[in-house]
Amino acid sequence: MSLEYAPAPESTDVVDIKAHYGLFIDGEFVEPIDGTTFTTINPATEGVLAEVSEAGPQDVARAVRAATTAHTRTWARMPGRERSKYLFRIARLIQERARELAVLETLDSGKPIRESRDVDIPLVAAHFFYYAGWADKLEHAGLGTSIRPYGVAAQIIPWNFPLMMLAWKIAPALATGNTVVLKPAETTPLTALAFADICQQADLPAGVVNILTGDGTTGRNLVEHPDVDKVAFTGSTEVGRAIQRAVAGTQKGLTLELGGKAANIVFDDAPIDEAIEGIVNGIFFNQGQVCCAGSRLLVQESVADQVTEALTQRLRTLRLGDPLDKNTDIGAVNSAAQHARITEYITAGENEGARRWTAPCAIPERGWWIAPTVFTEVSTAHRIAREEIFGPVLAVLTFRTPDEAVAKANNSPYGLSAGIWSEKGSRTLWMAQRLRAGVVWANTFNRFDPASPFGGFKESGFGREGGRHGLSAYIRSEVV
Amino acid sequence: MDTRVDVRKTYKLFINGAFPRSESGRTYPVSDAKGRFWANASLASRKDARDAVLAARGAQPGWAGATAYNRGQVLYRVAEMLEGRRAQFEDEVARSEGISSRKASGIVDAAIDRWVWYAGWSDKFAQVSGSSNPVAGPYFNFSVPVPTGVVAAIAPQDSALLGLVSVVAPIIVTGNTSVVVASQERPLPAVTLAEVLATSDLPGGVVNILTGDPAEVGPWLAGHADVNALDLTGVTDDGVSTQMQVAAADTITRVLADVTADWTIDPGLGRLRAFTEITTVWHPQGV
Amino acid sequence: MGVTLLVPDAAANITPDASDAGLRHVLHALPGVDQVGAEARAAMLASRSIKNEAKRTAIDLAISMVDLTTLEGADTPGKVQAMCAKALHPDPADDLVPPVAAVCVYGDMAGIARAVVGDRLHVAAVATAFPSGRAALEVKLADTAAAIERGADEIDMVIDRGAFLTGDYGTVFEQIAKVKQACGDAHLKVILETGELRTLDNVRRASWLAMAAGADFIKTSTGKISPAATMPVTLVMLEAVRDWHQRTGRRIGVKPAGGIRTAKDAIRYLVMVQEVAGPEWLTPDLFRFGASSLLNDLLLQRQRMATGNYSGPDYVSHD
The missing domain is CATH 3.40.605.10 (Aldehyde Dehydrogenase; Chain A, domain 1)
Incomplete structure (x- = not known):
């Protein structure tokens, strides 16, 4: 039942x-x-x-x-x-x-x-x-x-x-x-x-x-x-x-x-279940309308399929609808203009050849809604991997080595935030030192506190x- | 009686640890403070600026990756080398700025001491500028200053050595690399300083x-997308300053302007802060 | 003894022997659990608001999942008989209240319980030197056999936490496998005693070890150690059964036990079952609450929803 x-x-x-x-x-x-x-x-x-x-x-x-x-x-x-x-x-x-x-x-x-x-x-x-x-x-x-x-x-x-x-x-x-x-x-x-x-x-x-x-x-x-x-x-x-x-x-x-286009980097030794939560919180918190959203998921190739599968399973449990309902996870996007902008990017992602997956959510008749969307087979050259969408749209890319992860993460005019998921402390610190980002969340994402400085590098x-x-x-x- | 004819120096640019002429082949005459011809300096072009940015970018990860202790040692080494060649600097500062050799000697003292002062900050700045932040949750949270990247600076026009040192040292001590446009009218101490830098273990x-x-190359540097920050200390023309700040906005380049140029007082940490970013790292605390 | 396990992060199956090294290889290849993240996830699920019809459904479902338990040195036939009567008819004033899933007693009381409940309820007996698990294997097997002989059709065994914590996974595996053998047709619930395992990494590893060795259910606690069941621990166990099903096609049950006292808590667990393991687990065949006082709070809340008024402790039976 x-x-x-x-x-x-x-x-x-x-x-x-x-x-x-x-x-x-x-x-x-x-x-x-x-x-x-x-x-x-x-x-x-x-x-x-x-x-x-x-x-x-x-x-x-x-x-x-x-x-x-x-x-x-x-x-x-x-x-x-x-x-x-x-x-x-x-x-x-x-x-x-x-x-x-x-x-x-x-x-x-x-x-x-x-x-x-x-x-x-x-x-x-x-x-x-x-x-x-x-x-x-x-x-x-x-x-x-x-x-x-x-x-x-x-x-x-x-x-x-x-x-x-x-x-x-x-x-x-x-x-x-x-x-x-x-x-x-x-x-x-x-x-x-x-x-x-x-x-x-x-x-x-x-x-x-x-x-x-x-x-x-x-x-x-x-x-x-x-x-x-x-x-x-x-x-x-x-x-x-x-x-x-x-x-x-x-x-x-x-x-x-x-703006931002944060990389959320998942290594093969990550605490996977918590990483999935971090990915979800990273890009679907506030319908992805977050400047520090983890909009680029960089996942190590050896666990890419496992992570993507677990992620889409998890996204099926997200509840989209009345923002006033205490059980709603995904509310409305902020305006008609924002809705149009996100929709335009989703179309662009499809046209550029990325593979789209959309969470099976019933969309209310009135209001502005976008169901959680995940693009796989994304290339670093795609617009959805480079430009800030400011919506519930995740671009999944893969990497093989820590060096490659850093290079891909930093390959952006933005530098607001980044995520690292790994159980290996030395690698996490090594990464944190090299990521050109004002906030680095390690084994967590989208945490804020008045005592914690927030702000970006570059653009x-x-x-x-x-x-x-x-x-x-x-x-x-x-x-x- | 024969008078020995001295061997004069060719003043060139300093890019990537080497001393090239301007790719444009241009030079401009430099006079001493009394208006007598002194030497021809290279007249840098936008392509020289481009090459310099490329060199600075190439050197940046390695320099930032060096330990703070190591960077401090290198800056201290610069002070040592400067001390060893102080006579030459006293002469050039006196001729450039039109001051007595005694006064010039005091300026060279101050310039050497400024290198020493900033050398010491290399492994202390992060301690006074970073923090561990008591967030309301089971996380260890710390903030550290990290270098902004490549900083383009227009050096002070009046103070050919001390002003230059006061601009360059705080940029590089935290791990930035730099492209500096020397005083237009008084560039020669800068080129001699380059010779000191080239022999101080400072990576090219x-x-x-x-x-x-500055009005020619400055805007190119300001608009360059791979320049992360601008130091406009030596820009004397408000129009050029505004033009550079407008160009900087294209890529949200950080700008240091409105500087009080008194090189005799304690510099404080303002310049170190201006060219560092704060990275804040969160990590859960759990078993 | 050979056993097929699946390495969680690789497509390849491996067949290690059940030696410490073989099991360590598999269990330590499981992804780590970040405690803070797991707690945050559990807290988020606990914030779901279950109202009206959903709450009514959840309360009845929760009642039907209770293993009504008494595990005291002072247990007597009279006490067990009274509890069994309540298990069959939790609310004498309302026939629509479903019976609980099972009664849970010490092995020597299994016969007393069976005599009352007949074949209408499961009889679960704790065995294997409950609660410490400190006894020779022969004693544990005899304990199991005796309970089954007296009519238990579910065995709640405890693992040897000492062996687990010292890395002697082979011993833990072997004991579970042998008890399972001794169970015959009876269902085996394996109590991990997570309060003694301390870390969520250990909870995950112990869950996989128990499932690999033949557990039909994995259970958090004896109720004798604090902390007993918690949301984060149960979360990790639900993730384990979910992943096990994905890899083997077999669904293993989960039983949090100890410390769940209110209907509100029980509903939070049901939300977690649904959103983590999946709605397929929302059945007494795959999810149980090991509890005693929980049942009365479920009944009070049920009465409150039926009548619109708050009920009081004098309107439910105390045993």
């Missing part, structure tokens, strides 16, 4: 979504001066969740002005121990409202509630707790004794981990004495707006955090505003390039966390988020 | 020195 899991949806009673949201500037929700509005949609149902404001140039100017004033008059003058307590307050408020935030995140992004509840939101709270503790200890961080914040940080975040990316940006910026103007992604603004409410509940001084919703134009206006002192961006390498060009020749600090960006190293992104470095 | 290609016009 088989045990059919009955629907187990998380209740949406805990969230209260307004019909319309303004911009959060200088401690208040205000209507845009020269902006318009747009809607945010539940990608699992295509239903409209709310109408959101799009900040125009004057709104950007207003927010930057508020942040500048808050920086010079309040935040930079405040002793670190007091800033610290505001961050602790925020962390506690996030814990208190964790269920609400998880449901909101799932509604707006399409990610499974299991992930928003067990991964995203706990990490958000943890990130604020971690950096709260740094605010009054900055001179002990090993970054010099005269710690100076940049001033106003313009922060632009993506839609894949909306509130978590907000935490990664705002917590270290505030701890170091910067004020921020943050723009969430246009498809996932709701948790950032809920965070604005949390700032109010924490009595955070007005203007320290400003949230501007909008699209790429709003983001560009923000980045190019002359009174912005620091730009932090997480998103595509394409936009990262444009931002790096835009700040060229200015005094603005810049950190970028961009995956520069700067680190998390840990002691994450502080330096928000401290003006004196280089002589 | 770790430091490559070009002489010429």
Whole structure:
């Protein structure tokens, strides 16, 4: 017999979504001066969740002005121990409202509630707790004794981990004495707006955090505003390039966390069952819409068939569907545009001659869904082996020797993360030393922690988020 | 009475441990600080820059793979060799910068001491810049600084020796390799330094020195996809600086700009940090 | 003694003798188990939410998989008879509640149990110097034979953990094979006593060793050692039977025993069975719970689902 899991949806009673949201500037929700509005949609149902404001140039100017004033008059003058307590307050408020935030995140992004509840939101709270503790200890961080914040940080975040990316940006910026103007992604603004409410509940001084919703134009206006002192961006390498060009020749600090095409390398002495879990978690976590996703599986030839067989068996147990259902493993992809992009890559993979396998999942009628997809017989020259797909699509390649594994893994303009699966410690360390990646997961994958620095090599960006190293992104470095 | 005619040096480029002329065959006249002709320096071309990047890339894995102890020894060896030829450097610095030989002597002291200072960092930087991270789970998690790769630097225009050393040493001590464009007007101490580097156990290609016009070769280096980072310390023209930063964005090349060029003060760790990446490794702890 | 084993990572079969070296060659070629990863996988499966109809189905299935157990020095015929009565009719007020799978007793009580349950339930007897397994092979075989003679049709034997931990795999193999022989038609469950094996690598190796030597079931624990059954240990054993089936076509059963006390826990195990070994294992022929107090919690939860109200301990029988 088989045990059919009955629907187990998380209740949406805990969230209260307004019909319309303004911009959060200088401690208040205000209507845009020269902006318009747009809607945010539940990608699992295509239903409209709310109408959101799009900040125009004057709104950007207003927010930057508020942040500048808050920086010079309040935040930079405040002793670190007091800033610290505001961050602790925020962390506690996030814990208190964790269920609400998880449901909101799932509604707006399409990610499974299991992930928003067990991964995203706990990490958000943890990130604020971690950096709260740094605010009054900055001179002990090993970054010099005269710690100076940049001033106003313009922060632009993506839609894949909306509130978590907000935490990664705002917590270290505030701890170091910067004020921020943050723009969430246009498809996932709701948790950032809920965070604005949390700032109010924490009595955070007005203007320290400003949230501007909008699209790429709003983001560009923000980045190019002359009174912005620091730009932090997480998103595509394409936009990262444009931002790096835009700040060229200015005094603005810049950190970028961009794309990836991580190799997840499985040796023949790997703990195979856990490796299978790592592969699944590596590429199907958040529908593969993860910059550090293990999208290239490099498996040693001697176990390639065994691993591929075990993997496809395992993928048959993944449950795709209602993201609010507590048993859902694979939720909706974030938008129609992302769905089209992933679909285009799947077609490209087939056209280039790779062999496609798709998990047998029933696809709901409405919403944007992609069943877990595995390509075997992939060559290093195929687009699906080189370009970031940002979807639940795995390209399987093989290797014969550790040298070959390193060469293939590093053969990419990206360098964000990598995975190594082996029970041989000396080889794991040998590999970790040679992989050009900012995060190397050995016998695990897609683990995150506020104490652990995250960020890339090469076209995956520069700067680190998390840990002691994450502080330096928000401290003006004196280089002589 | 016969006066002996001295043998003059031909100042060439330093690429991959060898001293070639520019492939373009071009040279440009270099004067001393009083405007008197001194020598012809090679005028490096974009192809020389390309060759230098190739050499730097070729040398990078081996240099980064050397032990930190070994790299420290090599940098210290550079200091030793420099000390042994200090008279020549004092003369060239004095002539280049138009300062007294006493002042030049102090600058050479500082340049030698800077090599020694950075040599010592080779096996300590990872200790102060790395960390073991107490993550909330059964994992051992550590972060280590690793070299960014190939770094292209425009050396300071004024400080022909000390400025150059202060730029090159922090790039290479962590395991990067470099392509350095020497001071345009004062390139000769750089070429003499190349002779020191060539005899200091430094593997060929770790430091490559070009002489010429930063505005000409700089943008080629900035846009080169196999250059991982740029040091714009010696770029004096804001337009060129911006142009190079824009070119760097094509491949998300790291850029060090906005530098306070005071070579007499403690350099701190800023330059070491600028040209290292942090790799963080997770590993489960279990039985 | 020759035996055919399959090296897990190669297509080739090898036929080692059952010497330590031959068995070591095979068992140490099995992939390692990463403890942290296995625990994470078990924790993820434990987070499945089983509601409504699925929960009702799972509770009845779990009841039908219970080996209702008493293994005390103080066991008496009266105690065993009472337990057997409950095994047949777990909830006297509700005839729709299925009987459990078996009763599990010491060998000397097998006859008492058989007299009560007749052929309606299996009678499992622990044997081979349970729980320590420290006795001469002849004694273990005699212990087995005596239990079968008294009516046991399932034998829960313990392996010689000392021999296993010292690398004397040949001894462990031989004892299992001989007990299996002594069992005749009776089903053999091999208790690995995973709490003493300590590592998941050992659990995997012991599972394969037991299956190779003829086990019909592999069982986690005696219940006398802590920790007894855990989710990660059972996970590794379910992976072992899954892989064994893939290589030999034969399905071996799994029995976690000890420490499973709540319906919620039992349902988590069923989820794990389904998602790791496969739905084919969701039958009392291939999965059992070795438990005593679990049954009452299953009954309480069943009553709660039937009536809509929370039940209380006075509404189930205690033996």
